[in-house]
Amino acid sequence: MSFSSLVYPFEWIVAWILYGWHSLFTLIGIPPASGFAWVMSIIGLVVVMRAAMIPLFVKQIHASRRMQLIQPEMQKIQAKYKGKNDPDSRQAMTQETMDLYKRTGTNPFSSCLPILLQSPFFFGLFRVLNGLQGMAAGTKDTIGPITRDLARQAEQSTLFGAQLSDKFMGSDTVTVKVVTVVLIVLMSLSTFTTQHQLMRKNMPASALDNPFARQQKVLLYVMPLFFAISGVNFPIGVLLYWLTTNVWSMCQQFYVIRRMPAPGSPAEQALRERKAKRGKVHEEFTVKGLDQAPAEEAKPVSGQRQQPSRKKKKKAPAAKAPNGAQGKSPAKTPSSGANTSAVAENKPHTDN
Numbered sequence: 437m438s439f440s441s442l443v444y445p446f447e448w449i450v451a452w453i454l455y456g457w458h459s460l461f462t463l464i465g466i467p468p469a470s471g472f473a474w475v476m477s478i479i480g481l482v483v484v485m486r487a488a489m490i491p492l493f494v495k496q497i498h499a500s501r502r503m504q505l506i507q508p509e510m511q512k513i514q515a516k517y518k519g520k521n522d523p524d525s526r527q528a529m530t531q532e533t534m535d536l537y538k539r540t541g542t543n544p545f546s547s548c549l550p551i552l553l554q555s556p557f558f559f560g561l562f563r564v565l566n567g568l569q570g571m572a573a574g575t576k577d578t579i580g581p582i583t584r585d586l587a588r589q590a591e592q593s594t595l596f597g598a599q600l601s602d603k604f605m606g607s608d609t610v611t612v613k614v615v616t617v618v619l620i621v622l623m624s625l626s627t628f629t630t631q632h633q634l635m636r637k638n639m640p641a642s643a644l645d646n647p648f649a650r651q652q653k654v655l656l657y658v659m660p661l662f663f664a665i666s667g668v669n670f671p672i673g674v675l676l677y678w679l680t681t682n683v684w685s686m687c688q689q690f691y692v693i694r695r696m697p698a699p700g701s702p703a704e705q706a707l708r709e710r711k712a713k714r715g716k717v718h719e720e721f722t723v724k725g726l727d728q729a730p731a732e733e734a735k736p737v738s739g740q741r742q743q744p745s746r747k748k749k750k751k752a753p754a755a756k757a758p759n760g761a762q763g764k765s766p767a768k769t770p771s772s773g774a775n776t777s778a779v780a781e782n783k784p785h786t787d788n
Contacts, residue, residue: 444579446560451580453481454564458586471593474600478561478673482680485557486688492553493688497696502542504698509536558677565590565673568601600673612672619675620667624660626682630689631656637693637703 457480462468466476513536517529537544570576571587578584591601597611604616635653667675697703708718 440563443556443559443563446556447563448560448580450481450557450560450564451582453484454478454590455581455586457481469589469593471595471600474590474593474673475595475676478600478677479680481561482677482684485554486681486684489553497692499543501698502540503544504700506536506540506542554681558674561677562670562674565601565671595672595676598672600676601671603671604668615672616668616675619672619679620663623663623667623675623679623682626679626686627659627663628656630682630686631659633693634689637697637701 454474454477457477458468458473460480461473461476466473510533513529513532516532517525520526520529536542564579564582567576567579568587568591571578571582572584572591574584578587582590591599593600596615598609598615599612602609602612602616604613607613635656663678667678670678693703694707697707704718711718
């Protein structure tokens with residue numbers, strides 16, 4: 437199966453979302469051939485996609501919190517097997533790490549789900565915008581509801597005088613280069629701001645000295661360079677989509693840091709102080725199973741199936757025999773009726 441056939445379903449979805457927003461803006465009086473209608477349609481595409489991924493984003497937040505809270509246990513496991521490179525030690529380290537993930541309900545790949553799910557739509561939009569000229573000229577098949585007339589409108593629509601299908605590379609127009617550079621700079625600033633506030637406000641001091649934090653610091657300065665290198669090869673419409681996505685992520689991160697901060701971070705301390713002023717108590721995020729013993733410690737040492745222990749029933753204490761009656765067989769007891777009457781006769785009368 438080719439890459440084009442894999443991406444085509446996402447192209448089809450992107451085309452329908454763009455068509456839906458464009459029809460809506462046309463219905464409220466915006467000229468259909470204007471660049472503003474297609475620019476707002478691309479922004480609407482981002483809104484639909486990111487809103488649909490909000491449940492995944494919530495899972496991503498909880499997964500990140502769990503990963504931060506289990507870091508001390510992870511460091512203990514790493515220190516336990518430090519310097520041991522034999523296969524048995526590596527296998528044991530992997531087993532203990534997986535057991536820690538299992539009993540704490542942590543999935544280290546959950547934080548990557550929103551990015552992974554968004555990537556096919558990004559490539560779908562890139563192929564739709566990159567193929568507008570071919571669809572308008574009839575050299576390429578149309579996609580979904582995008583007819584040749586609509587493709588011609590979208591291809592000729594402009595943003596500050598630059599067509600949405602134009603790229604920095606291969607264009608001789610100064611306007612295209614200026615708009616492209618401005619979009620790339622804004623993309624880099626929004627990404628830098630998002631990562632910077634994440635590390636400055638939403639990470640505890642203990643989490644700043646681990647491989648994950650060092651990776652975030654590298655991304656903080658590498659991502660703007662990545663945008664500068666790759667952005668010059670993307671159409672302006674894709675850059676607009678990318679910028680809108682970054683702005684959404686930045687605003688979403690502001691909200692999360694203020695309302696759902698990481699445990700032990702400066703943002704959590706600020707939230708605790710705000711709640712204390714209103715007379716409320718801050719509920720700290722906890723991870724179930726973090727304090728449980730590892731699975732191998734609970735297994736029997738012999739490796740055999742552990743039989744359940746039976747509880748011994750307590751026997752009723754035997755009646756104490758009268759003096760001088762030890763060793764003799766018990767006398768025959770009278771019937772229950774006679775015994776009851778005898779007790780009744782010897783019982784003192786206490787009604788008065």
